[in-house]
Amino acid sequence: MGIKDLLRFMKPYVEPIHIKNYAGKRLILIHFSKSAAYSCSMELCLDSDSEKKLRYIEYFMHRVNLLRYYKVTPVVVFDGGNVPCKAATEKERNKKRHAYRELAMNKLKEGNVNAASELFQRAVNITPVMAHKLIQTLKSENIEFVVAPYEADAQLAYLSHLETEKGGIAAVITEDSDLIAYGCPAVIFKMDREGNGERIELEKVFSAVSCKPSFRNFDMKLFTGMCVLAGCDFLPSVPGIGVARAHALVSKYRNIDRILSVLKFEKGDQMLEDYAKSFNDALAVFQHARIYDINTKELKHMKPLPENFLESLNENLDFLGPYP
Structure with missing residues (x-):
């Protein structure tokens, strides 16, 4: 997606x-x-x-x-x-694929092959x-x-x-x-x-000077944070927060914890109870997911894990991809 x-x-x-x-x-x-x-x-x-x-x-x-x-x-x-x-995203996608397949089969039975083909594309x-x-x-x-x-x-x-x-x-x-x-x-x-x-x-x-929207005061973590705020495969967005609003929040506060505090104050009744934790988990996946090192032939994290990050999770890192 x-x-x-x-x-x-x-x-x-x-x-x-x-x-x-x-x-x-x-x-x-x-x-x-x-x-x-x-x-x-x-x-x-x-x-x-x-x-x-x-x-x-x-x-x-x-x-x-x-x-x-x-x-x-x-x-x-x-x-x-x-x-x-x-998991939740995949479950929802599977549900939609199944529904599209049912619709496609109905169109096929009706003899409407073109409509069925379009629906099968969504079901595949x-x-x-x-x-x-x-x-x-x-x-x-x-x-x-x-x-x-x-x-x-x-x-x-x-x-x-x-x-x-x-x-x-x-x-x-x-x-x-x-x-x-x-x-x-x-x-x-x-x-x-x-x-x-x-x-x-x-x-x-x-590095762009005059281009809008501007990202000159962003680093990679803030940019990724903006993407998570806007809604991603790992966490749906808070109602009313799209990519433009997410960009505005990051541009204004330039601090993830501050942004989460502002969101809790403004939209606390619309947020998941554990949104802040889920947000930080999603951000961590974008930064530290487990990958295959083609040189050492071993699993490792995309980027090294900070020490304080390990301590805060009690070394429970399965959400980054369980280690076999």
């Missing part, structure tokens, strides 16, 4: 880009997401035996081969398990079986891939901050605005079949 309306809010910072600009770069990562399955969503939902069911592989490999054509080295990242604080889900089949294709093409232990977004953010010689990457291609909240330095959205896309670079966002 991403952060609602974040990309629209940050439109002044979006610049057109073509993938050829990254020719010779060591790595660009592609997030395997639901959009790959739209062309065969009906067949996937119906578990058809038709070859069309595998069109998502063709769709995805076109993007991979497009990068290779322009001399860019692709790496694909897959989601692993869900972090515990995303990326499954481990689909990921496995794509991985087999990637292996046969000698394409590097990583399966994240939990959120692919956290894995992408971690890789985007590595040095090039250690597997670092130049940009992330995705449709998920969460990547900005995770702190990926360069994110490319809406890449078409010809390689055109839209890019946001965080360094330019934080």
Whole structure:
């Protein structure tokens, strides 16, 4: 889902880009997401035996081969398990997918294939079986891939901050605005079949002098805090707090604890009882989620955990991704 309306809010910072600009770069990562399955969503939902069911592989490999054509080295990242604080979101999504599938089946029985197709696109889900089949294709093409232990977004953010010689990457291609909240330095959205896309670079966002909305007084923690306030997969927003209001609060107070106090005073009767704790947990996931270290081949946190953070949680870190 991403952060609602974040990309629209940050439109002044979006610049057109073509993938050829990254020719010779060591790595660009592609997030395997639901959009790959739209062309065969009906067949996937119906578990058809038709070859069309595998069109998502063709769709995805076109993007991979497009990068290779322009001399860019692709790496694909897959989601692993869900972090515990995303359980409510996943439950709601599964409920909606089931409802859309029921509606699609009804339209199909009525003979309205076009309407059914649109509903199946909303009902389709990326499954481990689909990921496995794509991985087999990637292996046969000698394409590097990583399966994240939990959120692919956290894995992408971690890789985007590595040095090039250690597997670092130049940009992330995705449709998920969460990547900005995770702190990926360069994110490319809406890449078409010809390689055109839209890019946001965080360094330019934080350094822009005259661009509005301004982020000059933000650091990465405040920016991520703004995203959590606006509502994310880990925590719904407080009623009446969208991305514009969240930006205004962060711009005014520049302190997360102060903002939470103001919200409690102004909207306490509309907030979850444990909103402050849930907020800090969500913020921590964006900063410290568990990822796979491609160099040591071990699980670690995206960023090191501060000592006071460990003490405040009594070392209960399962919400960042349980350690096996």
